[in-house]
Amino acid sequence: MNKMRALSVAGLLALASLGASAQILIGQTAGITGSVAASVNETIAGAQLVIDAANAQGGIHGEKIEVLRMDDGFDVKRAGENARVLIEDKKVVALFMSRGTPHSQAIIPWLDKYGVALIGPSTGAMVLHKPVQRHVFNVRSSYQREAEKAVAHLLTIGVNRIAVVHVTDSFGQDALEGAMAGFDKGKAKPAAIVQADRDKPDYAAIVPKITAAEAQAVVWIGSGTAVVEGVKALRAAGSAAQVVTLSNNASSGFIKQLGDASRGVIVTQVFPNERSIGQPMVKEALGLARAKGQNELSPAALEGFASAKVLVEALRRAGPKPTRAKVIAALEGLRNFDLGGGLEVSYSPQDHSGIDFADLSIISDGRFKR
Template structure:
């Protein structure tokens, strides 16, 4: 087995071209662990054209699950399911004032939908729903909204680095709220 790795620099166009090169030029048997939803989507036309499998894309986006992509073999649950289960778990351990912070992009919308399903199934409502910019989260606005809601817990949906900085800002503001994270990249 030979493993061939190409770097797309987290650029969607380059990801699609890398997929094409690996499939058409290198004649790979399968691709695995692609990163990013739009990046994985850019590869799908090449998978479908040549019948090559993409195994374990590192994304839980619903778009890679529904409709079923015949050449994509997901191993991660959907973001929606992860967020729904996180909310259900928090509610079962007695956290009734749950805030949800979500990035304002397709990932955030996808996961937020799952969180709201979790609240809906439990006939509950979030204590606060706080949008956050992916590139420059405004912690000076986000943290006070969480504190004002008297959140016992926070479901924080965002990039790994933004979540870490958000938790630091939350702790600096004196909040002891439990934080559950749903992240799609570093």
């Protein structure tokens, strides 16, 4: 993480000299520090594999890609202000991989005002899918699809006392809707629905509600550190309930933070198994990672990799000296773009949803396994 922060700061300090070498400037605001830093920095590392490879081959139409990253600390207001700076002051051609549902929503007014695309937001919020946001181009699947699959899985294996803990923001409400769809389809009801403050979850109030409901499983909808501390509090209270969380926590850093409490936690996934070396996209990503001395990928890194492939393809199709309008036109004309192994991305003016893929993994021996 420190390395990524250093790169981000260096990028800001060196901005004045970028004009000579970075003809294509892309902006990113995300929680490089803060509660989601672990997964954010893994997505950045995955994305950089694609960008570095493109630049090493001469760039796009002879122009190098440079990503100007600004740390918002996972703060909504900072995310919005960073977007303004990147669009108004730094004149980026597009924004890339924001993190968080309310954070991405805070960016949209600036996208709409200046006609700038946001490619691959690292959130599965349905509000970014339907109704179609003119300037938002999703790559990954939705949180509703993930949460619905999580509940359906638990009901299928005979677990019927399921509690849902959800953060009290637009992300939490969105994922809760997906979970409730899973209950409805399974003709079941949650054992408890418990709210958790986004910034300061009250575990002393949350955990007793779970245990009082005699929950066999908990679908915990939240981000990074908040879910880690929640799982630890649940275990400290003596509950052995199965915990399921969503792909926003699909990072190696999440596992490390959980420590001994990680074993058996289920995390939904929106890309193929990062160790399926026969899968073309995974094979490509792993090859680039190993060339940099990295022997493993995380699901978060794979998300960054996939989103960067869409970014690079859009820039290619936009032609030399891409403008904001040309990038949007290129994206809306993208049809059946294969990320590898049949994972296709298609957009149109009426659909900016990207791929539709959801799976489950379980943490065992410090790794995600499927």
